[in-house]
Amino acid sequence: xxxxxxxxxxxxxxxxxxxxxxxxxxxxxxxxxxxxxxxxxxxxxxxxxxxxxxxxxxxxxxxxxxxxxxxxxxxxxxxxxxxxxxxxxxxxxxxxxxxxxxxxxxxxxxxxxxxxxxxxxxxxxxxxxxxxxxxxxxxxxxxxx
Numbered sequence: 059x060x061x062x063x064x065x066x067x068x069x070x071x072x073x074x075x076x077x078x079x080x081x082x083x084x085x086x087x088x089x090x091x092x093x094x095x096x097x098x099x100x101x102x103x104x105x106x107x108x109x110x111x112x113x114x115x116x117x118x119x120x121x122x123x124x125x126x127x128x129x130x131x132x133x134x135x136x137x138x139x140x141x142x143x144x145x146x147x148x149x150x151x152x153x154x155x156x157x158x159x160x161x162x163x164x165x166x167x168x169x170x171x172x173x174x175x176x177x178x179x180x181x182x183x184x185x186x187x188x189x190x191x192x193x194x195x196x197x198x199x200x201x202x203x
Contacts, residue, residue, distance in 0.1 A: 068124070069126045069190070070189060076125055076188075079163070081114070083163070084116070085116055088115050089112065090111065091110075091112075092108070093108070093111055094108035094130075104131060109127060110127045137191075138191025141185065152197050156174060156182045160174070160184060163186050163196075179200055183196070183198075
């Protein structure tokens with residue numbers, strides 16, 4: 059049976075700010091909606107589920123993020139995860155110019171956890187703390203001309 063990754067879902071505090079961050083990095087909004095009702099309760103496993111959602115994708119159409127801003131039940135604030143905690147670790151994107159991408163992230167108040175690393179002159183990598191504490195890895199392939 060074939061399987062394909064559909065998307066990665068992320069609950070956020072402010073869907074508009076999160077959309078602005080990811081679209082500035084280069085993702086495209088492919089849809090927005092507000093969802094609720096029995097089908098949403100069943101699918102998500104929350105009674106009275108009511109959320110604003112947005113689907114974003116990479117320009118090549120292969121990677122998608124689905125963002126959720128809960129209206130009901132209230133979103134539960136948690137501490138941002140650390141890279142070594144069990145659970146959702148990070149979302150990673152390939153970028154052509156990591157320095158330009160970091161400048162975009164900084165305009166949204168999002169900065170690297172430590173800096174930019176060089177992995178064997180193959181990749182320049184940075185983990186950025188994005189909106190709602192999401193860890194976003196940016197990777198520039200240095201082997202591409």
